[in-house]
Amino acid sequence: MEPFVIHNPVKLHFGPGVAGKTGSHARQLGNKALLMLGRGSALKNGAYGQVTASLKESGVDWVEYRGIKSNPTLEGVDGAAALGREHGANLVIALGGGSVVDSAKMAAITIPVDHSAWEFMDGSQKPGRALPLLAVVTLAATGSEMNHYAVIQNDVLKMKKGYGHPLLFPRHSYLDPLLTVSVPPDYTAFGIADLVAHCLEAWFGEGEASLSDRLTLSIIREALEYGPQLMAHPEDAGLRARIMYAATCALNGMTVPGRKSADWGVHAIGHCLSAFWDIPHGASLTVAYPAWLELQEERIPGRIAALGKELFGLDGAGETTRALRDFFQAIGCPVSLHELHIHPTKKEKEELFGVMRRNKVDGLAHRLAQDDYRRLIDRMC
Ligand code: NZQ
Numbered sequence: 001m002e003p004f005v006i007h008n009p010v011k012l013h014f015g016p017g018v019a020g021k022t023g024s025h026a027r028q029l030g031n032k033a034l035l036m037l038g039r040g041s042a043l044k045n046g047a048y049g050q051v052t053a054s055l056k057e058s059g060v061d062w063v064e065y066r067g068i069k070s071n072p073t074l075e076g077v078d079g080a081a082a083l084g085r086e087h088g089a090n091l092v093i094a095l096g097g098g099s100v101v102d103s104a105k106m107a108a109i110t111i112p113v114d115h116s117a118w119e120f121m122d123g124s125q126k127p128g129r130a131l132p133l134l135a136v137v138t139l140a141a142t143g144s145e146m147n148h149y150a151v152i153q154n155d156v157l158k159m160k161k162g163y164g165h166p167l168l169f170p171r172h173s174y175l176d177p178l179l180t181v182s183v184p185p186d187y188t189a190f191g192i193a194d195l196v197a198h199c200l201e202a203w204f205g206e207g208e209a210s211l212s213d214r215l216t217l218s219i220i221r222e223a224l225e226y227g228p229q230l231m232a233h234p235e236d237a238g239l240r241a242r243i244m245y246a247a248t249c250a251l252n253g254m255t256v257p258g259r260k261s262a263d264w265g266v267h268a269i270g271h272c273l274s275a276f277w278d279i280p281h282g283a284s285l286t287v288a289y290p291a292w293l294e295l296q297e298e299r300i301p302g303r304i305a306a307l308g309k310e311l312f313g314l315d316g317a318g319e320t321t322r323a324l325r326d327f328f329q330a331i332g333c334p335v336s337l338h339e340l341h342i343h344p345t346k347k348e349k350e351e352l353f354g355v356m357r358r359n360k361v362d363g364l365a366h367r368l369a370q371d372d373y374r375r376l377i378d379r380m381c
């Protein structure tokens, strides 16, 4: 086992009605909130009503930034930060899925400064402080509610980049499974796939860590068992709850202790697909994972086969790849670009190759060479 430090300061509130606590927590942290929203779902699913009623009751004023898009852009982050700065916001509240939460994390460190959030992401500036952040999560997928990462797209540079800093942890996160009942089938499936993918990134990380392996497998098993049930019964709050907690656990740090790192190669590939075609995050991963596994079958057959043995009672790396692909398909996720109605021309393949180079696509444990990029692109078609 590798040495490690565990530090997760997020206070997580889970259960029906928890969004109603936001006002009293906000009151302890500030008096003027920047409330960030996506493109309308929070107004329909009840989250907005619950949070604003709670803020009013606690005497917390707010200003709203609406319109954060899925695969959030730098433009949204900088726009929200400018609004917060202009109105003297001293705390940030995110209301939505991972895209809103990630944008709010970056806005929270950008409001106190006078430059773009990208200067943090490209490493040219270091954040000195963050406004306190409350995150009301309405979609089970990313785990952003309990981690210190944000992923933002720069449309000008055609880059989608992850950024991690301890200042990005939310102070409080609120997970009410009832607020996720309205998530449509496609994003419900993408969320299940994303949580499985986070576990796979850990499984294929570097270093031997038996307990982290077992925790990782348990989270995947939760998704394999309850994911298909949820797809069949999307209104079932109990199933929503199981998947929501699994998504949080898949990326809150508990699957990595003892390893040197997770891998993150497939996420890097997926981010390029999203930057290039604006593919939803979970779908980008279900397209990329089978291709990556096929590429790795000759390189790490033992590790892939061990996963298949544990999860499906299978023997062999190829069978494992097929079983995971079948699972993604069974819950309604695409496993090729073709299934997303994307048929890349030779020119587009070359451009995607360029995006992968610019984004320096690589795995931390399993390195990817530029030759691999071409093989991956062909397999993903
Ligand atoms: O924009 P609105 O109207 O809010 O609609 C959203 C959006 O269209 C909708 N939605 C959210 N909650 C809903 C709902 N619709 C109905 N009912 C509800 N309760 O769902 C759509 C997708 O939302 P989005 O926030 O984009 O999805 P997700 O939570 O999957 O977040 C994806 C983003 O997170 C990043 C991804 O790269 C992507 O940009 N990630 C963040 C990570 C992190 N911070 O740790 C790690 C992940 O690997 C991932 O990279």
Ligand code: ZN
Residues within 6 Å of the ligand: 142, 194, 197, 198, 267, 281
């Ligand atoms: Zn992910």
